Amino acid sequence: MDRTPGDTARPTFAEEAREAVTGRAALLVIGALVLQLAFITSYVGAFHAPKPKDVAVGVVAPQALSGQLVERLGRLPGRALEVRAVPDRAAAVRQIRERDLDAALVVDPRGATDTLLVAGGAGSSLAQATEAVVTRAEAAEQRSLKVTDVAPVAAGDSRGLSSFYLVVGWCVGGYLCAAILAISAGARPANARRAGFRLAALALYAAVAGLLGAVITGPVLGALPGSVLGLWGLGTLVVFAVGATTLALQGLAGIVGIGLAIALVVVLGNPSAGGAYPYPLLPPFWRAIGPALPPGAGTWSARSIAYFQGNALTCPLLVLSAWAVAGTAVTMACAVFRRREEEPAAP
Secondary structure: OOOOOOOOOOOOHHHHHHHHOOHHHHHHHHHHHHHHHHHHHHHHHHHOOOOOOOEEEEEEOOHHHHHHHHHHHHOOHHHOEEEEEOOOHHHHHHHHHOOOOOEEEEOOOOOOEEEEEEOHHHOHHHHHHHHHHHHHHHHHOOOEEEEEEOOOOOOOOHHHOHHHHHHHHHHHHHHHHHHHHHHHHOOOOOOHHHHHHHHHHHHHHHHHHHHHHHHHHHHHOOOOOOOHHHHHHHHHHHHHHHHHHHHHHHHHHOOHHHHHHHHHHHHHHOOOOOOOOOHHHOOHHHHHHHHHOHHHHHHHHHHHHHHOOOOOOHHHHHHHHHHHHHHHHHHHHHHHHHHHHHOOOOO
């Protein structure tokens, strides 16, 4: 109801409610609820019942036993192991350190105790789950097992989670930086030049965040070994990739793009990153999407730099580069199209 300037009548309950919670605010609150429920579903769905499946395990055994052992281990319930024959122990260690294998069983033909080679640096939960599965299989054959970690975690890296938390921190910084740029000056840049300035500011922030993250987790806390320069480069790429993707989503959807970035990186990306539970322990959906998202590609890369001499980096770095390039291209394209839409038509 319209009021004259001198009208002092109190607003009705419905009018006060509409003024207190606008339609736009109500839609944003509903979006927040959806995001919250998606968060719960994603994290609980990924972590509530970890089961090993298709864990890549090599078998080193005499030729007469190798084929039978590979077949028997491959038939374990739930396809827990993906087994292949390996010629000798040295080859098994090399393939584990190259991240082609998760573990290897070395059979002692002259005794009753075999050796399981694992890589704690790839995630302690995976090493423990593999040990549990192989121990049961060995016990069924009246054999015992000893475990040797050929890529152990650092003393300050409890359960091999430091690389995951480092990448999570980089991802948080990336989308927060992009969100701050949007909140302070509008979600959609007015033109391509301003979009370029935002991307340049993001790149500078990414370089600083990458360096400080690498220094804190490495020399300062002693949580991660490996090359500080390597982790710096990785951190710069992770932060920029996530930030550029957030800028792109804001260019497409306005302020709602921040929520979309959180859904992509936090709701879907973090539980599927292979951090708390590496890929062979995750349900199929999360295992499938994890390597294609920035947290998963970043976590794999950080572990490779820290514990595996930088092996198996090509694919995850290509994934991160693709997010960075796509985010940059979409951000610039949105700014150009917006500029064209706002230009007055020629008379």
